[in-house]
Amino acid sequence: MNRRHLHFICEGRTLAATLDSASAAGSTGLLIVSGGNEIRAGAWGGQARMAARLAAEGVPVMRYDRRGVGESEGDNKGFRGSAPDIAAALQAFRAAAPHLRRVVAFGNCDAASALSLFAADLPGIDALVLANPWTIEDEDDAAGHAPEALRRRYWHKLRDPVALLRLLTGKVNMGKLLRGLKASTRKGGPSGLAAEIQAGLARFGGPVAILLAEGDRVAQVFAAHWPSGDVRVQRHDSASHSFSDEDAQDWLFDRLIEATAVRH
Structure with missing residues (x-):
């Protein structure tokens, strides 16, 4: 596994990224999209460790700081304004790893929401892994x-x-x-944002996995707004929003390995 730092341009701003290359170059890569104000290393370095672990199994991984976060220039426009960041990161990932045939995008919290909303309009995303999607429209309410x-x-x-x-x-x-x-x-049903996410995923043509930490409040709110029979939803009994405990990290790793497995 080889880790290197790189930069790319998004609407005139320079963004920072990290690429973990697999020693046995796999044909499917994982793009990690960070949520909120979280830097690309992830909570307690969890995304950095996950990237190294996946690369050791043959999955190249790129993660980046969106505009206005971490080492990236510009203003943080929030998840609703992050489509250009994702598009630029995809282009940079494929340029840095030209052997890739497929790219799976993974996001937690509002990064999962952003991917749900925009993936259908972003060429180059072949599959989605969405963890604890954000559907709370007014946290104080x-x-x-x-x-x-x-x-x-x-x-x-x-x-x-x-x-x-x-x-x-x-x-x-x-x-x-x-x-x-x-x-x-009130009875369970889609909130405004949850309904938008449903509509966005309905337009996306690739495989989708939705991962929920059952003890996490954000996941609980999502589940309350989401159809109960959706077979794409998988649950783990962790209360960690970022799947930070060891058992949850192993479970998340297994789900990402499944998502990046080569499909013929």
């Missing part, structure tokens, strides 16, 4: 929590004498409470 979790939360509060006393003495924000109760009684 109680409606951003899964209804099942809200119901459990309010049931516990109603059994708590201290919480009841705060309610009776006017120390509870009634507007927020009513919004939360309304959200806790």
Whole structure:
């Protein structure tokens, strides 16, 4: 395995990337798209370690900092403005590894959402692995929590004498409470962003794997908005949003190996 750093241009800005080349050059590569303000090394270096591990198994891996993050120039336009970054990274990956026949794109959190929204319009992505896609449109709104979790939360509060006393003495924000109760009684169904993700994936022609850490709140909200019978969804009992614990890392590695296996 050989690791080297490289740079590429996205709309006039210089972006930083890292390429882990496989010693036995595989024909399928993995592009890791980072989410939020996360740098390309990933949480606690998890993406860097995963890249090295995959490269040792013959899978070239490129990861990069999108504009305004880490070592990359420009302004961070958020996941909805990241399509040019992904497109430029794809082009750079294929230029740096011209032997590649397929590229699988992997993203966690809002990077998974970005790939869902834009992959159908980005030539060069052959398959997607989406981990804990972000579907929360207003994190400060109680409606951003899964209804099942809200119901459990309010049931516990109603059994708590201290919480009841705060309610009776006017120390509870009634507007927020009513919004939360309304959200806790709604039936599962696609939110605006979840519906957009569904539409984006419907336009994408390649294989898709959706990976959920069952104990992660972002994954729980996604599951509450997503069709329960979708066979593309795979679950692990981890509570780590980034699959950072050892067992979850091994599970994620196996899923990425499956996704990058050569298909004839």
